[in-house]
Amino acid sequence: MQIDLEYMAKICSVFVESDTAMLGLKELDLAGIEVGSPKLNERFLFHVQLMLDNGLISDVNGDYSGLATIGILLNGDGSYRSQNKKFRLTQKGHDFSKSLTNKEILSKLVTELKDAPFKSIFDGGQKLLEHYAKKKLDQLLTAE
Numbered sequence: 001m002q003i004d005l006e007y008m009a010k011i012c013s014v015f016v017e018s019d020t021a022m023l024g025l026k027e028l029d030l031a032g033i034e035v036g037s038p039k040l041n042e043r044f045l046f047h048v049q050l051m052l053d054n055g056l057i058s059d060v061n062g063d064y065s066g067l068a069t070i071g072i073l074l075n076g077d078g079s080y081r082s083q084n085k086k087f088r089l090t091q092k093g094h095d096f097s098k099s100l101t102n103k104e105i106l107s108k109l110v111t112e113l114k115d116a117p118f119k120s121i122f123d124g125g126q127k128l129l130e131h132y133a134k135k136k137l138d139q140l141l142t143a144e
Contacts, residue, residue: 001042002114003047003118003121005109005110006100006106006110007047008047008050008096008100009097009101009106010033011033011047012096012097012101014028014031015057015089015093015097021088022060022086022088023086024084024087025071025084026084039079040079045072048072050118051093052064052066052067052070054118054122056090056093056096057087058087058088060086062090069085069087070085071084095126096122096126098129099129102128102132105132
């Protein structure tokens with residue numbers, strides 16, 4: 001399965017736009033992210049695993065060691081079940097979200113780095129965001 005950065009942006013936005021720090025699968029589902037029940041949606045599962053692998057989401061203790069930390073358990077038949085365990089977007093997740101919510105940066109990541117390793121996508125997004133912020137800061141400083 002290919003990484004869908006626009007889909008990851010949607011997941012991140014649910015956290016960013018929430019009034020609470022911690023969300024569960026139920027809240028993501030209610031926000032329009034198709035989590036799946038009783039069997040979890042493969043697309044969701046794939047992307048949430050990537051988010052865990054890269055430390056973008058964690059449980060209340062900062063643990064992101066696997067699906068069980070966010071309440072997703074594997075059944076003996078290969079299907080998944082979930083507990084309504086709360087989890088959060090980490091600081092790294094917020095940083096990544098900022099690059100994904102900038103339409104210009106997201107477009108460049110999707111078109112120019114779509115086949116790159118995730119680390120390159122993350123780092124590239126952060127560098128583009130820094131460059132964008134530096135340009136804005138330079139404009140503010142020269143306006144005085």
